[in-house]
Amino acid sequence: VANTAVPEWPPAVPVKAKRNERPAVEVHDLHKSFGTHEVLTGVGLTADPGEVVSMIGSSGSGKSTFLRCINLLEQPSRGRIVVDGEEIRMKALGGGRSIPADMRQVERIRARVGMVFQNFNLWPHMSVLENIIEAPVHVLGERRSDAVDHAHQLLKKVGLSEKHAQYPGQLSGGQQQRAAIARTLAMKPKVILLDEPTSALDPELVGEVLRVIRQLAEEGNTMILVTHEMQFAREVSHKILFLHQGKVEEESTPAELFSNPRSERLRQFLSRTL
Ligand code: ADP
Ligand code: MG
Numbered sequence: 001v002a003n004t005a006v007p008e009w010p011p012a013v014p015v016k017a018k019r020n021e022r023p024a025v026e027v028h029d030l031h032k033s034f035g036t037h038e039v040l041t042g043v044g045l046t047a048d049p050g051e052v053v054s055m056i057g058s059s060g061s062g063k064s065t066f067l068r069c070i071n072l073l074e075q076p077s078r079g080r081i082v083v084d085g086e087e088i089r090m091k092a093l094g095g096g097r098s099i100p101a102d103m104r105q106v107e108r109i110r111a112r113v114g115m116v117f118q119n120f121n122l123w124p125h126m127s128v129l130e131n132i133i134e135a136p137v138h139v140l141g142e143r144r145s146d147a148v149d150h151a152h153q154l155l156k157k158v159g160l161s162e163k164h165a166q167y168p169g170q171l172s173g174g175q176q177q178r179a180a181i182a183r184t185l186a187m188k189p190k191v192i193l194l195d196e197p198t199s200a201l202d203p204e205l206v207g208e209v210l211r212v213i214r215q216l217a218e219e220g221n222t223m224i225l226v227t228h229e230m231q232f233a234r235e236v237s238h239k240i241l242f243l244h245q246g247k248v249e250e251e252s253t254p255a256e257l258f259s260n261p262r263s264e265r266l267r268q269f270l271s272r273t274l
Contacts, residue, residue: 025222112191122168133148242257
C-alpha cells in the first residue's frame, strides 16, 4: 500500500531554505514617516526561499505601508531592504532620512517582487490575457507568443482557462483576484506580497482565492501575506509577525503565536479576532 500519510503543512523548515540559499527578502530597521507621523518605527523581517511569512495586526498598524515599502511603492525613510541578495541603495538626505539612490535599480528589483492587492488592480480596459502578458512583454521583454503560452498555463493553475478573453468587469471578485494572482506569477517573482487578498471579497468567494494561495505555498513560493484570515494564516505560514503601532510586537511560529501569545496586546488582538 502506498504511503497515504497526508504531508504536514507547513513543513517545519521550508524545502528550499534547507539548501542554505540566501534569504529571498531581508528587511532591517525599516522606518517610514508621512510628514511628522512615523508609521513604521524599525520593522525587520526575513523570508527564506519557500517560506510563507504572515503579518497580522490591527487596522492602521502599518502592514500595508510595510509591504509597499518592500517593493518601493512607498519610499522608506530609513532602513535596509535586500531582495534576493541585492540591497536597495539608499541616499542620505540628512536628519537620519534617506531615499532610494537609483531608480533603475528600483525598477529592476520591483520586477522581482510580485504584489497582490486587496482590490485586485487589474487594468479594466484589457482582457484577462492581456493583463497577464503586459508586464512580461513590456518589462521583461518576453516574446509575445511565449508570454501567451505561459499565461495560459497560469490561467489553468488558477482555474480560469475559460476566462482569458473576458474583461475584469465581467468577472466575479474571486475570479478577478485569481486573475491578479496569475498576472503576478507571470513575472516569475522571487517573492509575492499579498495585502489582504480576500478582504474585498464576498464571503462565499474567499475560499477559492485561499485555495490558490495555499497551492502557491505548497509549491514553494516565497510569500509575505497580510491577512485577517487567522485560521488560514495559522495553517499556511511558517512564521507570523504581529505588528502593533509600526513595530513587530511579537514574532513566532503559528502554533506558538496562537496557543501561547506572550504580549498582552497580541492576546487582546486575538481575543477580538478569533
Ligand atoms: P494597515 O495596513 O495596517 O491598516 P497602513 O499601513 O495602511 O496600516 O497605515 C498605517 C498608518 O499610516 C495609518 O495611520 C495611515 O493613516 C497612515 N498612512 C498610510 N498611508 C498614508 C499616506 N499615503 N499618507 C499619510 N498617511 C498614511
Ligand atoms: Mg492595510
